[in-house]
Every structure is written in structure tokens, then in C-alpha cells.
Amino acid sequence: MAPVTPVNATAAALLGLLHSGPMTGGQLVAAAGERFGLFFSVTRSQVYRELPALTEEGLLRLGKRGPRASQQYAITAAGKRAFKAWLAAGGDADAVRSPLVLRLLHAGTLTVKQRTELLRSAREAYTERLAAARTAARATDDPYGKPVADFAVAHTRAMIKLIDAVPEE
Numbered sequence: 001m002a003p004v005t006p007v008n009a010t011a012a013a014l015l016g017l018l019h020s021g022p023m024t025g026g027q028l029v030a031a032a033g034e035r036f037g038l039f040f041s042v043t044r045s046q047v048y049r050e051l052p053a054l055t056e057e058g059l060l061r062l063g064k065r066g067p068r069a070s071q072q073y074a075i076t077a078a079g080k081r082a083f084k085a086w087l088a089a090g091g092d093a094d095a096v097r098s099p100l101v102l103r104l105l106h107a108g109t110l111t112v113k114q115r116t117e118l119l120r121s122a123r124e125a126y127t128e129r130l131a132a133a134r135t136a137a138r139a140t141d142d143p144y145g146k147p148v149a150d151f152a153v154a155h156t157r158a159m160i161k162l163i164d165a166v167p168e169e
Contacts (some may be wrong), residue, residue, distance in 0.1 A: 002078065002080075004081050004082055004085040005057050005058070005059060006082070006085070007054075007059070007082050007083070007087070008044055009063055009086075010046050010047075010050055010165060011050050011053075011054055011059075011082075011086075012082075012083055012086040012087070013032060013036065013040060013042055014028055014032075014042075014047065014050055014051070014054065014085070015054070015059065015060075015075055015079050015080075015082065015083040015086075017031050017032060017035065018060070018073060018074065018075040019075060019080070019083070020078070020115050021074075022063040022064070022072040022073060022074040023072060023073065024066055024070040024071060024072050024073070025047050025051055025070070025073075027046075028042075028047050028051075028073075029042065029043075029044050029047050032047070036148075038129065038132065038133050038136065038152040038155075038156070039148070039151065039152050039155065051071075051073055052144070054073075054079065055073065057078075058076060058078050058079075058149060059075070059076060059078050059079035059082050060073045060074065060075060060076060060079055061074050061076050062074075082111045098159075100122055100144060100159070100163075101144050101162070104116060104118075104122075104162065104163070104166050107119075107166055111130065112168065112169060115166075115168055116168050119163055119166060119168060122163050123160065123163050123164070126127070126156055126159050126160045127160065129156050130153065130156045130157065130160065133152040133153045133156050135151070136149045136152065137149035137150050137152070137153050
């Protein structure tokens with residue numbers, strides 16, 4: 001058997017999405033937002049940077065051309081092996097990378113007005129995200145998706161609790 005090509009988390013996210021069938025870059029961006037955007041962000045630029053690299057490595061193949069010169073990509077057998085190897089290798093604790101948490105850590109350097117606005121806008125954004133997370137959690141009965149959706153709800157609640165704990169004054 002050929003050696004397995006190692007992939008990063010963004011590449012693995014795309015390979016995982018492509019298990020359901022060929023997609024264009026734009027479709028992958030949209031699917032990533034819907035499927036796991038509450039806990040793993042994938043930007044448009046990341047998607048369009050990864051696709052040619054994955055194709056060159058033989059993990060994807062070009063599919064049909066679509067409207068406005070859009071290009072479909074399909075996962076190959078090597079891509080499926082790389083994805084499964086990535087899945088099986090994980091288990092380490094993830095580092096939290098949150099610009100908001102970093103801002104809150106340094107919120108004491110802001111004026112009261114700036115800090116109040118930061119907290120207000122963050123609370124509003126996370127309240128909206130909590131509603132979306134709850135809807136997603138109620139909508140899935142997938143035995144793997146359900147605990148992940150429940151995690152998104154718990155994480156969002158924890159972020160709101162953090163925001164509410166930061167002093168405005």
C-alpha cells in the first residue's frame with residue numbers, strides 16, 4: 001500500500017466534506033459554515049489555498065466545470081486514506097485560539113466606553129450564535145453529530161458566561 005500523505009486540520013475538514021460528493025470551492029465554504037462553523041472556522045482563502053495543494057498531492061481530483069468557471073473537486077482513494085489517518089491520529093488536547101478571549105484578557109487597557117461596547121457586541125454575537133447552536137443541536141440525531149452540536153451549545157454558553165464576568169467599569 002502507498003504511504004499516506006499527512007494533512008492539516010483544514011485539509012482534513014475539506015476531505016471530510018468531500019466524502020458526500022464533489023463540490024466547488026464555494027460549495028465547500030458554505031458547507032463548512034453549515035456543518036462545523038460553530039467550532040471550526042474555515043475561510044474562503046484557506047479553502048482556495050488548500051484545493052490546488054490537495055489536488056497536486058493526489059488527494060483530490062478535478063471534477064466537472066461549473067458556471068462562472070467554478071471547478072468541482074472530488075476526493076480520491078488516497079484522499080480517503082489521508083483523511084482516515086488524520087482522524088485516527090487525533091486525540092491531543094486542542095489549544096483554544098479565540099481573538100475575543102485575547103481581547104477580553106486585555107480589556108482593562110480600554111476606556112470604559114470601549115470596553116462596554118466590546119462586551120455589548122460580543123454578548124450580542126454570542127447570543128445569536130447560541131440560538132443557532134441550539135437549533136442545530138435539536139435538528140440532529142446523528143450519533144456523532146449530536147454530541148458535537150451539544151458541545152457547540154456548551155461552548156457558546158461558556159463564552160457568554162466569560163463575557164458577563166468581565167467588569168465593565
